[in-house]
Amino acid sequence: MTRHLLSAGDLDRAGAVEILDTAERLDHALAGREVKKLPPLRGRTVVNLFYEDSTRTRTSFELAAKRLSADVVNFSAKGSSVSKGESLKDTALTLEAMGADAVVIRHSYSGAAHRLAEWVHGSVINAGDGTHEHPTQALLDAFTLRQSLGTLENRVIAIVGDIAHSRVARSDIHCFTKLGAEVRVAGPPTMMPAGIEALGVKPCFSLEQALAGADVIIMLRIQQERLDGALFPSVREYSRTFGLTQRTLGLAKPDAIVLHPGPINRGVEIASDVADAEPSRILDQVTNGVAVRMAVLYLLTGGDKA
Amino acid sequence: MPSAALTPDDGATSVLDAHDVGRIVDRMAHQIIERTAKAGPGVVLLGVPTRGVPLARRLAARIAAFDGPAVPVGSLDTTLYRDDLRLRGVRPLGETVEPPGGITDRLVILVDDVLFSGRTIRAALDAIRDLGRPRAVQLAVLVDRGHRQLPIRADYVGKNLPTSVEQTVRVVLAETDGADAVFIDDKVGAL
Numbered sequence: 001m002t003r004h005l006l007s008a009g010d011l012d013r014a015g016a017v018e019i020l021d022t023a024e025r026l027d028h029a030l031a032g033r034e035v036k037k038l039p040p041l042r043g044r045t046v047v048n049l050f051y052e053d054s055t056r057t058r059t060s061f062e063l064a065a066k067r068l069s070a071d072v073v074n075f076s077a078k079g080s081s082v083s084k085g086e087s088l089k090d091t092a093l094t095l096e097a098m099g100a101d102a103v104v105i106r107h108s109y110s111g112a113a114h115r116l117a118e119w120v121h122g123s124v125i126n127a128g129d130g131t132h133e134h135p136t137q138a139l140l141d142a143f144t145l146r147q148s149l150g151t152l153e154n155r156v157i158a159i160v161g162d163i164a165h166s167r168v169a170r171s172d173i174h175c176f177t178k179l180g181a182e183v184r185v186a187g188p189p190t191m192m193p194a195g196i197e198a199l200g201v202k203p204c205f206s207l208e209q210a211l212a213g214a215d216v217i218i219m220l221r222i223q224q225e226r227l228d229g230a231l232f233p234s235v236r237e238y239s240r241t242f243g244l245t246q247r248t249l250g251l252a253k254p255d256a257i258v259l260h261p262g263p264i265n266r267g268v269e270i271a272s273d274v275a276d277a278e279p280s281r282i283l284d285q286v287t288n289g290v291a292v293r294m295a296v297l298y299l300l301t302g303g304d305k306a
Numbered sequence: 307m308p309s310a311a312l313t314p315d316d317g318a319t320s321v322l323d324a325h326d327v328g329r330i331v332d333r334m335a336h337q338i339i340e341r342t343a344k345a346g347p348g349v350v351l352l353g354v355p356t357r358g359v360p361l362a363r364r365l366a367a368r369i370a371a372f373d374g375p376a377v378p379v380g381s382l383d384t385t386l387y388r389d390d391l392r393l394r395g396v397r398p399l400g401e402t403v404e405p406p407g408g409i410t411d412r413l414v415i416l417v418d419d420v421l422f423s424g425r426t427i428r429a430a431l432d433a434i435r436d437l438g439r440p441r442a443v444q445l446a447v448l449v450d451r452g453h454r455q456l457p458i459r460a461d462y463v464g465k466n467l468p469t470s471v472e473q474t475v476r477v478v479l480a481e482t483d484g485a486d487a488v489f490i491d492d493k494v495g496a497l
Contacts, residue, residue, distance in 0.1 A: 022398070022399055028403065029383065029386070029399070031404075032408075033404065033436060033438070034436065035436040039386060039387055039432070040386045040391055299396055302391060302396045
């Protein structure tokens with residue numbers, strides 16, 4: 001594996017499978033044991049560098065690093081020197097001077113993780129950059145699907161929502177197509193990027209078309225903080241045309257699985273009773289996130305320093 | 307028959323064949339029954355991947371066949387506990403499966419194919435500490451080839467093989483390699 005994990009697009013099939021297999025082994029190794037800690041990153045330092053708010057991703061990375069015995073420094077832009085005007089580069093170099101072996105970065109600008117990787121010597125893990133990518137989310141989605149379905153080969157996966165602005169959608173598409181799945185994307189035309197077919201997916205312009213016979217439904221969060229309501233007339237209209245309800249869920253295969261990267265907007269992209277029902281694997285995704293991030297941290301920083 | 311694993315490289319000498327391996331496993335199973343009879347119930351076998359796991363399963367099957375107690379089998383991957391992890395880089399992990407009922411207050415017998423430096427067993431002992439607290443830990447190996455770097459010895463030894471440090475001892479088993487045999491390889495090989 002290479003030194004960084006910047007995008008799911010960089011991973012080949014073998015690389016993705018290696019991470020998923022390692023995550024599975026780590027998951028089994030920790031299951032039901034007394035001390036939920038493994039030693040391979042003892043004496044290593046992992047910095048969580050978060051320029052955007054996050055609950056699950058940051059805690060998930062923190063827990064993953066701690067379960068591998070690394071020391072963890074949490075850094076959020078709020079309440080740091082960033083509010084005094086410190087640049088990303090200066091912040092990164094400062095953290096590196098303190099001996100960071102890996103930097104987990106979330107930033108509102110696409111490409112921030114790539115820039116960071118040019119400046120620091122440690123490993124850089126992209127935990128979401130703008131509207132570009134969120135590779136560990138895609139890996140944990142794939143892990144959750146593999147757990148339920150055995151394989152992604154030839155499975156029909158529908159991703160519904162703001163495809164154009166979703167880093168989860170982009171990473172999912174890269175990851176799932178490499179693992180052999182048939183991926184459909186659906187959303188209002190204003191949220192569908194032109195030329196999305198080039199990524200090997202099938203664009204659908206109605207929920208019904210996307211869900212017909214699907215094995216997996218991935219509902220994306222409507223990012224109300226990123227749009228000013230310019231892309232659809234009203235939240236209510238969006239939820240009527242593209243929201244997942246018991247009725248629309250019925251269009252998919254009977255045993256179809258529902259994922260959502262969280263946090264959920266109940267009643268907007270997904271109805272409450274669907275989010276809490278049997279086909280939903282939303283909480284499994286959170287649990288699996290820790291195992292997948294442990295695998296990434298172990299594979300990137302467990303060996304000799306590059 | 308001869309599978310790829312059975313065709314020795316140049317300079318490899320076959321020291322044990324399938325028949326020998328079968329007899330040795332039988333003898334070790336008897337020894338385990340004898341030595342643990344007084345220890346009472348609660349014996350578990352913990353195989354160290356890769357080849358320690360099928361060996362542990364065979365021992366359990368033979369112990370049952372010789373009217374010994376039913377012995378649960380688990381596997382214990384030591385990769386994350388190795389002291390050379392950083393020197394030799396990240397390696398794929400083996401499977402860890404706790405035996406049914408866990409290991410706390412049990413008599414754990416670690417099972418591995420070759421005992422050499424003792425570092426794998428040290429790593430296994432560290433890993434056990436995180437799994438629980440066994441009543442006692444013993445060690446069973448198919449081949450002891452000497453050259454210990456740590457104060458560790460086996461309780462059950464299938465075969466003592468005098469070797470030089472440069473040689474490589476290779477155990478192949480039907481479950482993982484298609485057939486049972488042990489080779490000594492004279493050329494310097496990977497550990």
